[in-house]
Each structure stands twice: as C-alpha cells, then as structure tokens.
Amino acid sequence: MKQVTLTVEGMSCNHCVNSVEGALKSAGASGKVDLASNTVAVEYDESKISLEALKEAIEEQGYDIVS
Amino acid sequence: MKQVTLTVEGMSCNHCVNSVEGALKSAGASGKVDLASNTVAVEYDESKISLEALKEAIEEQGYDIVS
Numbered sequence: 001m002k003q004v005t006l007t008v009e010g011m012s013c014n015h016c017v018n019s020v021e022g023a024l025k026s027a028g029a030s031g032k033v034d035l036a037s038n039t040v041a042v043e044y045d046e047s048k049i050s051l052e053a054l055k056e057a058i059e060e061q062g063y064d065i066v067s
Numbered sequence: 068m069k070q071v072t073l074t075v076e077g078m079s080c081n082h083c084v085n086s087v088e089g090a091l092k093s094a095g096a097s098g099k100v101d102l103a104s105n106t107v108a109v110e111y112d113e114s115k116i117s118l119e120a121l122k123e124a125i126e127e128q129g130y131d132i133v134s
Contacts, residue, residue, distance in 0.1 A: 015082030
C-alpha cells in the first residue's frame with residue numbers, strides 16, 4: 001500500500017470530510033481528512049489505481065488539490 | 068406567509084446550504100441561505116408551523132441560531 005498526503009483547498013466542514021473520504025472509498029482507496037491542516041492522508045494500492053485518478057475523484061467533488 | 072431572516076453560525080459550504088435548506092423544506096417551509104452573510108431567509112405559513120420548530124430543524128442539522 002502506498003501512502004501520500006495531499007493538501008486540498010475548500011474542505012470546510014464535516015460534509016466536506018464525508019464527501020472527500022467517500023470519493024476515495026468509492027475509488028477503492030482510503031483517506032482521512034484533517035480539516036485543520038487542509039490535508040487528506042490517502043492510502044491506496046498503486047497496482048490498482050493511480051494517484052492521478054484519486055486526485056481526480058477529489059476534484060470531482062469540487063475541491064482543488066494544492067499539492 | 069411569514070418571512071424572517073435568521074443568522075446561523077457554522078454554514079460553510081454548499082453541502083451546508085443543502086442541509087439547511089433541505090431541513091426547512093422537510094419541515095414544510097422554504098429557505099434561502101446566503102453563505103456570505105451567514106443568514107437564512109425563511110418563508111413559512113405560521114398557521115402550519117412555528118418559527119421555533121423551524122429553528123430546531125436547523126439546529127438538528129448541527130448549526131447554531133445566533134439571532
């Protein structure tokens with residue numbers, strides 16, 4: 001399993017947490033949002049899904065990946 | 068129809084807008100959230116529902132009524 005921490009703009013409340021973590025789960029990964037630091041700790045199997053696809057899943061929820 | 072504008076704390080994103088407006092709709096009223104001013108313009112039939120009940124519907128979504 002690969003782990004990466006993304007910085008994501010626009011996550012402001014628990015609805016956003018559910019939205020982002022749910023999108024990662026639907027994509028076959030797992031994520032843990034920390035609202036205070038605007039980050040998402042993502043864990044995924046890189047033989048199954050790319051980081052690029054996971055970033056897109058987050059962006060589709062209306063958030064911007066900063067780094 | 069009676070109209071009132073409430074100031075509500077904690078509404079931060081479009082999920083919150085949907086949450087608050089949806090709760091008012093479920094209660095038989097209608098509401099329009101303005102995130103920039105932290106307000107909800109509520110329209111309701113006071114022969115059918117009380118303002119108190121509408122405030123509770125908003126609070127049940129996890130928001131605080133300031134005024």
